Amino acid sequence: FFIFPVNISILIVVLVIFLLVLHHNLLGLSDFLKRELSDSSPLGLQPIDFIPAIPQRLADGRNDKEISVVIAASDERLGGAIAAMNSIYQNTRSNVVFYIVTLNDTVDHLRLWLSNTALKNLKYQILHFDPRVLEGKVQVDSGKADTLKPLTFARFYLPSLVPHAEKAIYVDDDIIVQDDILELYNTPLKPGHAAAFSDDCDSTTNKFAVHGAGNQYNYIGFLDYKKETIRKLAMKASTCSFNPGVFVANLTEWKLQNITKQLEKWMTLNVAEELYSRTLAGSITTPPLLIVFYKQHSSIDPMWNVRHLGSSAGKRYSPQFVKAAKLLHWNGHFKPWGRTASYAEVWERWYIPDPTGKFNLLRRHSKAYEAK
Numbered sequence: 001f002f003i004f005p006v007n008i009s010i011l012i013v014v015l016v017i018f019l020l021v022l023h024h025n026l027l028g029l030s031d032f033l034k035r036e037l038s039d040s041s042p043l044g045l046q047p048i049d050f051i052p053a054i055p056q057r058l059a060d061g062r063n064d065k066e067i068s069v070v071i072a073a074s075d076e077r078l079g080g081a082i083a084a085m086n087s088i089y090q091n092t093r094s095n096v097v098f099y100i101v102t103l104n105d106t107v108d109h110l111r112l113w114l115s116n117t118a119l120k121n122l123k124y125q126i127l128h129f130d131p132r133v134l135e136g137k138v139q140v141d142s143g144k145a146d147t148l149k150p151l152t153f154a155r156f157y158l159p160s161l162v163p164h165a166e167k168a169i170y171v172d173d174d175i176i177v178q179d180d181i182l183e184l185y186n187t188p189l190k191p192g193h194a195a196a197f198s199d200d201c202d203s204t205t206n207k208f209a210v211h212g213a214g215n216q217y218n219y220i221g222f223l224d225y226k227k228e229t230i231r232k233l234a235m236k237a238s239t240c241s242f243n244p245g246v247f248v249a250n251l252t253e254w255k256l257q258n259i260t261k262q263l264e265k266w267m268t269l270n271v272a273e274e275l276y277s278r279t280l281a282g283s284i285t286t287p288p289l290l291i292v293f294y295k296q297h298s299s300i301d302p303m304w305n306v307r308h309l310g311s312s313a314g315k316r317y318s319p320q321f322v323k324a325a326k327l328l329h330w331n332g333h334f335k336p337w338g339r340t341a342s343y344a345e346v347w348e349r350w351y352i353p354d355p356t357g358k359f360n361l362l363r364r365h366s367k368a369y370e371a372k
Contacts, residue, residue, distance in 0.1 A: 067097070068097055069181065070099045070154070070168055071084060071099070071100055071101070071173060072101045072155075074106065075109060078109060078113065082352050083337075085119065088171075088181050089119065091177055093180075097123045102151065103128065111126070117353075137271065138267060139271045155244065171245070175327055194251075194293075194296075196248045196297060198299065198300050200240055218237065219236070220277065221241065222276065222286055241290055244286055245305070263292055266291050270288070303326045303327070306328055308329075310341060311332035311334070315342045328346065336348070
């Protein structure tokens, strides 16, 4: 008599449980889909009313944080510095401020060039470099006194040049930037590292070379390993050197480690003991940096220092690779404002003619020369 009502009751209970479980699962599925939608990449599943986020490059470019860029500008190479700054300025929306290090006799020329051209809205500060700071630290050959270029040492004194900044970028005047300098500025530096350089043995620069792998540089090319002072450092002669023409500096760490004092120490020791190599170096600014930053530096993306464009008159890289490079560097004897240089036409796109007429391009296009 009571069997039928009991069965109904059991069915009702089972149905209620089933509905509760189903409801719980549906809620879980809804949460899962929400997570999928919010976590999906631009190529994945997205809600219909999805609004793309502002690209990180443009979003970062809208902040007011200053990006300090230090560049030296000598009078005889002033056109190079102008082209370099123009390429950086035109390729970023970030708050870039240039700290232009120069000598007194160049200041007026520089101001005229900046104020009477498309760079009149450039944010910059002109800094005078006093060559007397190098007294006793650089050995000058009496017969080659004019070969000393004081401004090449400006990079040693970054904290003095931009004392308020925590971080800064240093670039040579023979470069062209083809991407947003903000990316280079954001290069991560490892804890305890005061700078990030591009190693001369990196594969990217050589991988796309048209005429072979090119030169490889190491410490023995810059330092004299016959000298006891160098041997005592226990630095492997085969260690890959780095290029100091483009680097990112953590100025807080630079000051904590007294990097400038360390560099000056090795400059002074070289005057007394001639520690630099006389074979391959060709630079008196690179050796002290190699010593001080031996295995104590981070790395920048090799595409942010595609160099050796000035090492020969021939075209070292393919046009496709040059176009993809984020920073082109004409280190070497052949400058893009000189008589002959590879991909000089790329540099010319960013060059702004001197309104005073003092700086003249010396380049002469010669098919006979280029064919060699």
